[in-house]
Amino acid sequence: MSAHTLAPSQIAWKDLLKSLGNQQCVLLIGPNLLPGENLFLSLLRHLGIDPEDITDSLPKDIAMVYPAENLFLFPNVAARTRIWRRFEEFYNEHLETLRPLYTQIARLPFPVVINTMPDLGLRRSFEQDGILHQFSYYDYRGTPEPYDRIQGSPRDTRLLFNICGVLSDPDSLVLTHDDLFGYFSHILSQKLSSEHYIDLKHTLKNATDFIFLGFQFDQWRTQMLLRLLNPERNKGIQYAVNPALAAETRVFFADQFEVEFVDSISPAEFLTELCSRWTAEEEQRQTAGAPLKQTLRDWLRQGLLTRILERMDQTPVQADATFQLSRLSTLRKSIRDSVLSSESALLEMNKIRKAVQELIEILP
Numbered sequence: 001m002s003a004h005t006l007a008p009s010q011i012a013w014k015d016l017l018k019s020l021g022n023q024q025c026v027l028l029i030g031p032n033l034l035p036g037e038n039l040f041l042s043l044l045r046h047l048g049i050d051p052e053d054i055t056d057s058l059p060k061d062i063a064m065v066y067p068a069e070n071l072f073l074f075p076n077v078a079a080r081t082r083i084w085r086r087f088e089e090f091y092n093e094h095l096e097t098l099r100p101l102y103t104q105i106a107r108l109p110f111p112v113v114i115n116t117m118p119d120l121g122l123r124r125s126f127e128q129d130g131i132l133h134q135f136s137y138y139d140y141r142g143t144p145e146p147y148d149r150i151q152g153s154p155r156d157t158r159l160l161f162n163i164c165g166v167l168s169d170p171d172s173l174v175l176t177h178d179d180l181f182g183y184f185s186h187i188l189s190q191k192l193s194s195e196h197y198i199d200l201k202h203t204l205k206n207a208t209d210f211i212f213l214g215f216q217f218d219q220w221r222t223q224m225l226l227r228l229l230n231p232e233r234n235k236g237i238q239y240a241v242n243p244a245l246a247a248e249t250r251v252f253f254a255d256q257f258e259v260e261f262v263d264s265i266s267p268a269e270f271l272t273e274l275c276s277r278w279t280a281e282e283e284q285r286q287t288a289g290a291p292l293k294q295t296l297r298d299w300l301r302q303g304l305l306t307r308i309l310e311r312m313d314q315t316p317v318q319a320d321a322t323f324q325l326s327r328l329s330t331l332r333k334s335i336r337d338s339v340l341s342s343e344s345a346l347l348e349m350n351k352i353r354k355a356v357q358e359l360i361e362i363l364p
Contacts, residue, residue, distance in 0.1 A: 008265040008273070012237060016209060016274065017281050019237075023111040023301065024208040028229075030116055030215030031070075033101055035266045037214075039094070039117075040070045046090040047083070069219065072175050084170040087118075091167055095121040104271040106131055108278060109302040112159045112203045114229075116215075118167045123160055127335045127345055130328050132303035132353050135342070137162035139172040140183040158303050159203065163225070184224060204229055209237040212259070213267040218249050226257050241270045296360045300353070308356055317359045324355050 019025040031039040041051045044065060050057040054065050061079035065072055074080040102125040105113060115122060126133045134157050164183075165172030174183045210230065215222055217240060230238075238259045253259040262270070286295065292311075299308050305328055312321035331348050334340040340348075 006239075006260050006262045008262060008270075011239065011262060013274075013277055015237060016211075017277055019207075019209045020109055020278060021281070021298075022208075023109065023203075024206060025110060026204065026207045026210050027105065027108075027110040027113045028116070028210060028212050028215065029105075029113065029122075030213060032216065033098060033214040033267045035268075040067060042094070043087070043090050046093075047086055066177075069177075069180075069221075070216075071177055071180065074176065080175065081170070084167075084173070087173075088167055091117075091119045095119055099125070101268055101271060103129070104268075104275050107275050108271070110158065112161065112207075115160070115162050116164050118162060118165050118173055120162075120166060120168070123342070124335075126158075126160065126303070127342065127349075128332060130306045130332045130349075131158070132300075132305055132349055133158040133160055134346075135160045135162075137166045137169070137172060138187065139165060139169065140174070140179070140186040141171060180221070184221075187228065208235060210235050210239075212238070212240040213270070215240060217253055217259075223253075223256075226253075226259075230257070241265060241267050293360060293363050296363070300357060300360065305349075305352060305356055308360070312359065312363075315363060317362055320355075320359055324352055324359070328352055 016025060044051050044054075044067070047062070048057065048059055049062070049065060051067065054067070058065065061074065061082050063073040063075045072083070074083065098119075098121055102122045105122060106125045106129050113122065123133075123135050136159075138161070164174050167173070174180050235258070238257065240253075240259050240261045250261050254261070265273075292315075296308050296311065299311075306325070309321045309325040309328065312318060315321070327348075331340070331345065331352070335345055
């Protein structure tokens, strides 16, 4: 096995669990989360394009496709809009295969999850599970929609950030070479820091570990993002799980960015193992007699409102906790039934969080 490649047994699980507990482990999600998947080629097939014969299978709304860069060329703006609608169909179908992975990610207390895919599946998983969080996305043209701007300090709340835009705001997507140029021109000048966005700077600077799932390390834009996210190259652990890339590319990223590549384990298997170890770690802490109030505070930082309220059963605040749990259950049902906007859900979730925080502090 190459010096730049690890077997699953060589993963520093204890160090990862410690950084998770300290909110210092950041997760970055790439497009190829499923084994053997190339999401861009799957998208081309959905659009009726044969990856083996691109030129002769292009629809009228696409002038050219560049698979090595995951980019398109459109004949005009109207054509781009029509193709974007097909993107929505594709990602909605693809989301069904990703739900189990998103559920696992929601169970782990990553303080920041940076997603390069434009779907909102992870956000929906957090909402449906009643996990407190804040969400935003990067819009290289300026600012995200008003309801996706962060209110107040996000440092005690889990952050979800779509770094390449969102489907619901099609002009934020990076689909063409012009988009990519505009994206990096803006992101390099802004350095991911703006009053309209999640303040990533604090969390990224204080993170000790990065985990990359489903990334395409053979693309130059990945190198650019690595330089932006970790300019000082001072992270203790940077794992890239099961990427398919040439040996020389591994050597480059290992030498330049100290990324360690983990083979023989899929992103889903990695998350399952990490979830299992994290659950065991939590159970061990509770068995050791950790103070209840501190445990509940830790859970609040992780956004685990349901777990907190259920744990408050048989405490002096039981009646109030039962009421808040009922509010949370009603909210989760409204989210599942799609009768509540994300903006309204966030406002209601924050009200419940404030009430839960007050209940925690009442406890002896």
